[in-house]
Amino acid sequence: xxxxxxxxxxxxxxxxxxxxxTGSCDRYGNHDGKLVRLDPHVVLDRALERGESVxxxxxxxxxxDGTLVSHGETFVTAIGAGxxxxxxxxxxxxxxxxxxxxxxxxxxxxxxxxxxGVKVKIDTDRHLGGECSTVxxxxxxxxxxxxxxxxxxxLSLGGVRHLTGGSRQEGTATSAPVxxxxxxxxxxxxxLVGPGFFTGLANGVILGYLMYRSELVPRGMTWLxxxxxxxxxxxxxxxxxxxxxxxxxxxxxxxxxxxxxxxSLSIYCIIKGFRLSSPILRTLTxxxxxxxxxxxx
Numbered sequence: 001x002x003x004x005x006x007x008x009x010x011x012x013x014x015x016x017x018x019x020x021x022t023g024s025c026d027r028y029g030n031h032d033g034k035l036v037r038l039d040p041h042v043v044l045d046r047a048l049e050r051g052e053s054v055x056x057x058x059x060x061x062x063x064x065d066g067t068l069v070s071h072g073e074t075f076v077t078a079i080g081a082g083x084x085x086x087x088x089x090x091x092x093x094x095x096x097x098x099x100x101x102x103x104x105x106x107x108x109x110x111x112x113x114x115x116x117g118v119k120v121k122i123d124t125d126r127h128l129g130g131e132c133s134t135v136x137x138x139x140x141x142x143x144x145x146x147x148x149x150x151x152x153x154x155l156s157l158g159g160v161r162h163l164t165g166g167s168r169q170e171g172t173a174t175s176a177p178v179x180x181x182x183x184x185x186x187x188x189x190x191x192l193v194g195p196g197f198f199t200g201l202a203n204g205v206i207l208g209y210l211m212y213r214s215e216l217v218p219r220g221m222t223w224l225x226x227x228x229x230x231x232x233x234x235x236x237x238x239x240x241x242x243x244x245x246x247x248x249x250x251x252x253x254x255x256x257x258x259x260x261x262x263x264s265l266s267i268y269c270i271i272k273g274f275r276l277s278s279p280i281l282r283t284l285t286x287x288x289x290x291x292x293x294x295x296x297x
Contacts, residue, residue, distance in 0.1 A: 004018065004019055004033065005017060005018045005019075005030070006030050006033065006034075006035055008023045008028045008035055010023075010025075010027070010028055011025065013025075015028075017029060017030040017035070018030060019031075019032070019033065022038060026038065026039075027039055117143070117156060117157060117158030117159040118156075118157050118158055119146075119154060119155070119156055119157075120154065120155040120156075120157060121149070121150075121152050121153075121154055122152060122153040122154070122155065123151075123152050124152070124153055126153075128145055128153045128155075129145045130145065131145055131146065131147060132144050132145065132146075133145040135155055135157065137173045137174070137176060138169075138172075138173040138176070139173070140167075140169055140170040140172075140173035140174070141162065141170060142157055142158065142162055142170070142173055142174040143155055143156050143157035143158060143159070143162065143174075144156055157174070158174055158175075159174075162174040189240065192236065192239055192240050192246065193236070193240065195236075196232070196235070196236030196237075196239055196240070196246075196251070197232070197233050197236040197237065197240075199232055199258065200228065200229040200230065200231065200232025200233040200236065200254075200258060201229060201233055203225065203229065203258065203261075203262060204225045204226070204228050204229015204230070204232055204233075204258050204261065205225070205226065205229035205230065205233075206229075207225060207265075208222045208223075208224070208225025208226040208229060208261065209222075209226065211225070211265070212226065214278055214279065214280050215275060215277070215278045215279060216274040216275055216278045216280070216281075217265060217268055217269070217274070217275065218268075218275070221261075221264055221265070221268065222261075224257060224258075224260055224261035224264060225258070225261040225262075225265075227257060228254065228255075228257030228258035228259075228260070228261050229258060229261075231253075231254035231257055231258070232251075232254050232255060232258050234254070235250050235251040235254045236251070238250070239251060
C-alpha cells in the first residue's frame with residue numbers, strides 16, 4: 001500500500017485512496033492528502049443564480065390551475081439519508097430558514113428507508129426462480145430473486161419502492177417479512193445474551209458470591225458458581241461475536257460447571273438446609289422442632 005494513500009472510513013468498505021483518486025463510491029477522494037467529500041449538496045435556486053445547468057422538472061407545471069403552497073419562497077423540507085449511501089455515518093446537513101416568522105430546521109430524515117430491506121440467503125440447490133423473478137407475500141410483490149452467491153440462493157426483500165411506491169397492501173405485505181427477519185435476528189441475539197451471559201452473571205457470580213459471604217452453604221461448593229459463572233459469561237460473549245459456535249464444546253463445558261453449581265446448591269438445601277453456623281443466622285434463636293414452634297405460638 002502506497003504511503004501517500006489515505007483510508008476512508010465513511011463506510012464499511014474502508015477504501016485506501018491514492019492522491020487524485022476516489023473511493024469505490026465516487027463520493028470521497030484524496031485531495032492533496034486530505035479526505036474530501038466530492039458531491040456537494042446542491043440547492044436549486046443557488047444553482048440557477050450561478051447559471052448552472054439543471055435538469056427540468058415538471059416542465060408542464062405552468063398548466064396547473066391552482067397551488068397548494070406559496071411560491072414566494074423555497075425551503076427544504078427534508079434531506080434523505082440516502083444522499084450519503086453507502087455511508088453509515090449521518091449525512092452532515094442541517095439547514096435552517098424562516099417561513100412567515102416560523103423558524104424551520106431541516107435535518108437528515110428517512111434514515112430508515114436507506115436500510116429498509118433485507119437480503120435472505122437460502123442454502124439450497126433447488127431452483128427458486130430466475131434472476132429478477134418476483135417474490136410475493138400475501139399476493140403482493142415484496143422483492144425479487146437476485147444473483148446466487150457462494151452456492152446459495154439469494155432473495156432481496158423490501159426496499160423503498162415496495163414499502164412506499166406501491167399500494168398500501170403492498171407496503172403492508174412487504175413490512176411483514178422484513179420486520180419478521182429483523183425480529184427473528186433480534187430474538188436470536190437476545191436468546192444468546194440471556195442464557196449465554198446473564199445466567200452466569202446472576203446464578204453464578206452474584207448468587208455464588210452471596211452464598212460465599214454468608215456461609216449459608218459450604219464455601220467450597222460456592223466456587224463452582226464463582227468459576228462457572230465467568231466461564232458462562234466469557235463463552236457467551238464469544239458466541240455473540242461469532243468467535244465460537246453456539247452450544248459447542250467450550251460453551252457446553254462452561255455450562256456443565258454452572259449446572260453442577262446449581263444442582264449441588266439445590267440438593268444441599270433440600271437435604272440439609274442452610275447452615276445454622278452462618279454469621280447471619282448466629283444471632284437468631286430458632287425452635288428445635290415444629291412442636292416447639294407450635295408451643296411458642
